[in-house]
Amino acid sequence: MHTRTARIAMAVAVVAASGALTATFVSGGGKGSADAATELNQYVRIQNVRPNVKNPVPGAQASRGSFTVDCGTNGNGKFSPDNPVAQPGIRNGAEHVHDFVGNLAITANSSNADLDASGTTCRNGDKSSYFWPVVRIDKSVRSGAETRRALAATTPRVTCPSVRDRLPAVPARAKAAVDTRLAALDRAYDAANRRMAERSGRIDAGHNESVLTSLRTQRAKLIKGISDSIAGAGGGRTAGLVSLVECDTDYDGMHAAMRHTAAGVKAGLVANPQVQCPTVRDKLPGVPAPALDEVNRNLAELDQQVSQADERLVTTRGQGGKDFVDNAVLGPLKAKRTAVLDRIGIAISRHAARPQGLEALAGCVVTGQAPAPNGPGNQNGATPAPSAPAALPDPQGPNLELPNNTGGIVRPASVLIEYRGNATSRVVPMPKFLRALTGDAKPTSRGPANARATWTCSGFADRLADQYPVCPAGRQVQRVQDFPGCWDGKNIDSTNHRDHVAFADPGTGACKPGFVAIPQLRITISYDIPRDAQIKGQYALDSFPEEDHNPFSDHNDFVNVNSARQMQKIATCINQGRTCR
Template sequence: MLTALAVLSSGLTAGAADAATSGASGTTAFAPAISCPSVADRLDQVPDRAQAEVQRNLQQLESQIAEANRRLASSAGQGGPNFVQNAILGPLKDKRTAVLERIQIAFQRAGAQAPTGLRGLATCTVQDDGTGNNNGDQNNGDQNNGDQNNGDQGDGNQNNGDQGNGDQNNGDQGNGDQNNGDQNNGDQGDGNQNNGNQNNGGAAGQIVCPEVADRLGQVPDRAQAEVQRNLQQLESQIAEANRRLASSAGQGGPNFVQNAILGPLKDKRTATLERIQIAFQRAGAQAPTSLRTLASCDLRNGNPGNGNNGNGNNGNNGDGNNGNNGDGNNGNGGDGNNGNGGNNGDNGDGGDGGAQARGPVPEDFVDIRSVQPNVRTPRTQQNGSRGTFSVDCGRNEKRIFNSDNVIVAPGVSNGAQHTHDYVGNESTNNQSTNESLLAASTTCRNGDKSTHYWPVLRALGQQEFDANRRGGGLDLNVGKILTPVSVQITFKGNPTGKVVAAPQFLRIITGNARVGGAEANAGWTCTGFENRQLTDKYPLCPRGSRLVRVFDFQSCWDGQNVDSANHRTHVTFPQADGGCPQGFQPIPALEHRLVYNVPQGPNFAVDTFPEELHKPVTDHSDFINLMNEQQMGQVVDCINSGRRCR
């Protein structure tokens, strides 16, 4: 049975009544107010099963407008000519798009035809009435430019919140968007007083956001294209936000960056993350959880002096009070990054960049002698490939470091937020292309230009060159970088059959930089104890024994792709017997084995994202294959013929 929905009243736009004031002449004059298209009267008959959800979302739309009007009134006179569009109308459009999409989905879930044209109702304008003029159109003009600046150009009406249940995120119950509005104020206290002070410090800084691709797990084939498109959209949004950050340096008040850049960016990311979840669901797969927590981004200042002073005062107060209230209510535990911003401020208080690492803790360490042998190797069968091929690429004696990750975050400076050791290709950074890598020099003695990189290991309590740099101390990675005493790069065979050539430009990541992420399999052990490995603890080695990190890479390839949306599903690990799953074929199995002299006791740690607290389970390693056909042929022939080659 269908029931007509009671249409919400729409005389004055929600919140406009609050803006009305009585003039001295007794006539009523109106302050600027936000006007949005009516939605309820476009819905016609709403299915009974959808009534509650639709009503809740209509109320959410009203709450959004009311909150936007409050922000319009409280921010009068702030920012430049595009401030209202960038800080208020743009975010409001994103929120409305998400809610309108939820209304459509409510109809579909009830088995009814979804109303058409709802997305066209997302855009609002400012009615500036003491003069009778409609400045909304003028803002609307800005809006078109503003939306492009905001990334709507890429997100477009797609950002629309596809499924923008992004806002659902923030609370179907109506607390979300209000908090999201508050969040733009709450996060002001959280990040933006940081960010404002950073701007006042004179440096534009850079926007960094949590990594998404490695949180996705297995991406269904039917969802690959859509997921990849949305991952690229996330990168475009960050790049656009950083361009706006650079071009607007010095504009607005102390809350400008949060209101005009970080707040809108969070809304756009929320919508895009929701589209990724929906792509999984449409493919009949379980959607990845906790993606919503990755929506919040943080401003990292390129000038550690003034920025840190600002952060030092505001980090704890902002994050402690507003971060938890604003983002906590929104369900975005992810203001982890903003939280780290606060902590960066705290650490900045140290003065000379002496940031204090958060973690590891004593519980992250265990005596290797207390661990039982646990390494199992499948028996090589008659048709298996027994050979090995070793490549000597040095130990990074040249100290080639950066905090980029060209596989996961191409084009993003400091995309890893931790420092990597590099051996092999000497040019690898966020700007690298296949062509630039092929043209570069290499540290590998056989001329192999492949790139191998992993997070550095540090001795805690000692200074390093990057104490005041991004990826280092500014991202809470502190201590002296330890150069391995040995780096072994070895390609091995497959226990059940011959290997085939891996394609040039193949990209593989083993381990996972996120606590709780998929395939967290990097191994920690000690020389003399290598039949026992740990993934979630650092081993404490007895005297005479050295620390060992072991990275075994996925060695089953899908036969088609050199990369995938989450950088994992094009390759996989062998099954228990050593054979590859159906649809995959064995390629040379790469292993990185790194040996270190470390300080005695729990006084070392691997670099991580700031919020991952230097947990050993986040260890990982990356590989881009740049061997030419002849070089790869030598590797395959050696392995399949059972030889040991160097």
């Protein structure tokens, strides 16, 4: 019997046995039950799914048009385990591999300026980033007991974005106040991990959410205080710090006890190699007021240099010999960084003692070549706690595998990116750099409230399943991922990455009070998956370890980097009821 067991059912069964979580969100036909014998419970013949897609009837003021963007199917091979929207600043934060189309430079550390300067795979020049977890075919047999054992031996933790190394230059007269709040962030992080450890060996979604909600409240207050201190002392812009508030659950420890079929494979190909450089911001002293603007310009230039190097790694993959990266990317980058670091030292030295040791921060490495500079740190940039899990490996081998995410990646046959209208009103342009996500990568450890059914087959647009579909012969497996179509009119992100946008009312299509309609993004990803692999349950999403390839953990992320002119063009097309490209 094929024993790669029902993925979410396994995890739910474990935690239900401990009394920590009511097993109410096993996918599809297994919902309400923790009993599922094999992973085949996670697959459903699409003909057995009742039609469930109901579109609101357009009203007199509806915006009926659509705008389609062609960004390809990731022919550049931009794969990465980063999630720049949900986990900014955290390398390998997704613990699984994403397909990226559009923006070529984006990583977990990209600034808005970096994104704006990037190249793109989109034919109309759209520099937005669209990304989703890959699908794999894996014919090997895995035991669900392996995952249960791994969970039982794991102490859950929280993962938080770095704050220290994402700040602008800190004015000298704000340095003490900022350091005090950074230390308070560290204490809040440690306290949250002590609470998480109370549920060692099991998953308790309610407890996790309680811990994260409390931590989010503390971090929001402290990060706002940091921002206010810097601004009050004449420092640079800190509006983007809201993206660093949210933390997440972390079951990384499961990886150590789970079989990884690529563990012995020489890393002949890594996913989206990235430049890793020593952090600079957290090494600077308080900066004298007259030097702030110059230091911030140079810090931005350091960011841009790394972004350009990352993009070059994507666009030159496979070129040159074994020394190509050292000679064409890392060598020139070190020379540029050395010059900028020297300028930072000179700018500060005009008004205070010159900081020592900046020149040692010039050298960088590429993922897969050596450990990241500075070593691992906790998520606020301080020395890690002794119990912190080891950093995840980079994706390995020709299949770009991470622990428990194994098998050959299935390339999409097509990716359809559409901006659509609203059933009750005209749409307003999205703001540039708006972040949005749909679905939830962690319905087991965070609860299923934000998870969405996405799976169907071509020719069955009237139904979506939260199980993997088995399609009739000749039909494609599809993922249909709708993003929120309403915006609060002010913010490009929020503390939980969700509250600044909202889904329209499913019955009427109207946005809730205080929100306005924006072009609603839909991404449809189609795959030619052999029907034999569908019937045998051999295709699945990459996922976090605790999700064990749960189809209900499907998700998609987006950063809008359309120019204001292009986004106005999109909105006008939609409002005029036209079909545009």
